[in-house]
Amino acid sequence: xxxxxxxxxxxxxxxxxxxxxxxxxxxxxxxxxxxxxxxxxxxxxxxxxxxxxxxxxxxxxxxxxxxxxxxxxxxxxxxxxxxxxxxxxxxxxxxxxxxxxxxxxxxxxxxxxxxxxx
Numbered sequence: 001x002x003x004x005x006x007x008x009x010x011x012x013x014x015x016x017x018x019x020x021x022x023x024x025x026x027x028x029x030x031x032x033x034x035x036x037x038x039x040x041x042x043x044x045x046x047x048x049x050x051x052x053x054x055x056x057x058x059x060x061x062x063x064x065x066x067x068x069x070x071x072x073x074x075x076x077x078x079x080x081x082x083x084x085x086x087x088x089x090x091x092x093x094x095x096x097x098x099x100x101x102x103x104x105x106x107x108x109x110x111x112x113x114x115x116x117x118x
Contacts, residue, residue, distance in 0.1 A: 004106055005084040009077050012086065016072050019064055025057055029107040032056055036113035038063070067091070083108075 008027065015023035028034075030053050040048045044059050064070060069091045076087040083101040090096065095116040103109040 005077065005079045008100075008102075008106060008108075009074065009084065009086055013072055013074055013088070016070070019070070021057065021060060021064065024060060025053060027108055028053060028056060028111070029103050029105070029109045032108060032111065034059070034111045034113075037115065038113070042066075072096075083110075 011023075012027055015027060031051070032053055033049060033051050034056055035049045037048050039045050039050055039059060042059065042062055044050055044055065050056060050059055067090075071091045072088045073090075074086065074088050075095070078085040078087070083099065085097055085099045087095065087097050097114045097116075099110075099112045099114070100108045101110040
């Protein structure tokens with residue numbers, strides 16, 4: 001496992017669990033591409049994909065507002081050649097796999113959130 005991936009994962013969980021939007025956004029590149037089925041559900045983009053940190057901030061603000069008890073409990077970290085995948089449970093016990101492709105500075109350039117179905 002690459003040490004940078006483990007450090008980024010720790011920073012990711014600390015930022016989200018403290019609900020610190022600036023710390024969360026500091027993990028992402030300015031030209032981030034983020035996909036999640038909740039993007040469409042919250043009315044941000046019909047295809048579930050958003051581009052850029054400005055839109056990402058608005059999406060995360062709305063997500064944090066809608067889930068005031070939001071917490072992530074880490075379960076696993078999978079490391080690949082260009083990034084990693086975090087497996088975690090939220091405050092409702094729902095499992096998520098979030099894949100992060102990193103840029104040369106170690107910032108998240110592309111993120112894809114996947115949710116376990118029953």
